[in-house]
Amino acid sequence: MALLSGTVNRLKPSRVSDGSNVSMRMTRYGGVIVEPITSGTYPLADEGSYFKVTNPTMGTGITAAITTAFSATAAFYNVRNTDSAGGKRLYMDYITLICNTVPASSTSMQLAVTLDNPGTARYSSGGSALTPVNTNMDDTTGTIANVHAGAVVLTAASGSARTVSRGVLRSAIPVAQDAVMIQFGEASNVLGTLGGTTALATADNCGPLIIGPQQDLNIHLWWPSNATTAGVWELEAGWWER
Numbered sequence: 001m002a003l004l005s006g007t008v009n010r011l012k013p014s015r016v017s018d019g020s021n022v023s024m025r026m027t028r029y030g031g032v033i034v035e036p037i038t039s040g041t042y043p044l045a046d047e048g049s050y051f052k053v054t055n056p057t058m059g060t061g062i063t064a065a066i067t068t069a070f071s072a073t074a075a076f077y078n079v080r081n082t083d084s085a086g087g088k089r090l091y092m093d094y095i096t097l098i099c100n101t102v103p104a105s106s107t108s109m110q111l112a113v114t115l116d117n118p119g120t121a122r123y124s125s126g127g128s129a130l131t132p133v134n135t136n137m138d139d140t141t142g143t144i145a146n147v148h149a150g151a152v153v154l155t156a157a158s159g160s161a162r163t164v165s166r167g168v169l170r171s172a173i174p175v176a177q178d179a180v181m182i183q184f185g186e187a188s189n190v191l192g193t194l195g196g197t198t199a200l201a202t203a204d205n206c207g208p209l210i211i212g213p214q215q216d217l218n219i220h221l222w223w224p225s226n227a228t229t230a231g232v233w234e235l236e237a238g239w240w241e242r
Contacts (some may be wrong), residue, residue, distance in 0.1 A: 004032065041093065044240045048139030050093075052238045053132040053147050061100035061232040062128055065151035067222040070112055072161070075152045077219035077237070078123050081211045083144040090145055090211040092184040093238040095219065099178040099199075101232035106223030109170035111182065113206050114218045118158040122216040127152035130235075144213075149235055154218060165206035171195045174223075174231065178202075182219065184209050 006024030007013075016022055025033040044050040055062050067074050081090045103109075116122055127150030132143040169180045177199040185208045211217045223231065 006032065009033070041238075041240065044242075045135045048134060048136050048141040049242050050135045050238065050240045051132045051143050051145065052135055052236065053130045053145075054236045055130070055149070055234050056128070058234070059100075061098070061234040062150040063101075064103070064221065064231045064233060065126070066103070066226055066228070066230050068106075068224050068226055069222055070110070070220055071222075072114070072157045072220075073124075073154045074220065074222075075154055075218040076127075076221040076233075077149045077235070078127075078147070078152050078154065078216060079211065079237075079239075080121050080123065080146040080216045081144055081213050082146050083213040085213050087213045088144055088241045089213070090217075091240050091242070092206075092209045092211070092217065093240065094184060095182040095235065095237040097178075097180045097182075098234040099174050099176055099180075099231065100234060101229070102174055102176055103223040103226040103231035104173070104229040106173050106226035106231075108168060108172065108224055109174050109180070110222050110224065111165070111167040111169050111204060112163060112220040113165035113182075113209065114157070114220065115162045115164050115209065115211065116158055116216045116218070117160040117212070117214070118155070118216060119214070120155075121146070122154045122157075122218065123148050123152065124155050125153045126150060135238075144241055145239070147237070151230070152218075164209060167204040167206070169202065169204055169221075170200075172197070175199045180204075182206060 006026040127148040130147040172195040181203040
């Protein structure tokens with residue numbers, strides 16, 4: 001019978017260099033001490049796997065298209081996993097949007113999320129290319145994500161495209177300084193009401209979404225009845241790659 005063995009270390013053991021052979025850390029009752037890699041995001045950041053992206057200039061947002069209905073070829077946010085087949089997957093964590101300029105005549109703010117395995121990048125034109133950064137200043141690991149946001153134009157969806165989430169982010173016209181969070185993974189409580197005429201902090205959970213190599217995730221936003229004024233939004237997004 002195969003047995004697991006290790007060293008009892010009730011106290012934190014000494015740090016060792018990468019590539020070293022070490023014994024498993026055990027409790028004094030023979031249990032294996034495990035540091036869950038998905039228990040919060042700090043372990044992911046510590047190993048250099050967690051990335052973020054923001055709009056380039058604080059206080060200056062990114063202009064969305066004037067979009068009044070869902071379109072498979074219009075998105076506000078597109079991220080492509082550029083790794084080669086068999087490589088890393090990209091795990092979405094959250095996207096936060098802060099309203100700088102209100103889409104003045106809109107009656108609500110609608111959301112859909114799609115995944116696609118198109119063979120070639122879905123991004124075609126428009127929007128702004130954003131530069132992700134590793135959140136571990138001690139780590140030089142680069143990202144596999146190619147990110148665009150704003151008035152993004154996509155190529156036609158492939159036959160593999162999947163609609164994976166649908167939500168309402170605002171049930172009334174958005175308000176300047178609204179902070180809207182789109183979350184992925186674990187469900188959480190909404191931080192505020194959806195309607196009203198004062199700035200709100202709200203959250204919508206889309207569940208877990210995973211982007212494999214050479215695949216795209218698209219965040220589609222639209223504002224019914226918005227005719228003339230495009231919304232402008234600051235952005236922050238976070239994800240991990242493993």
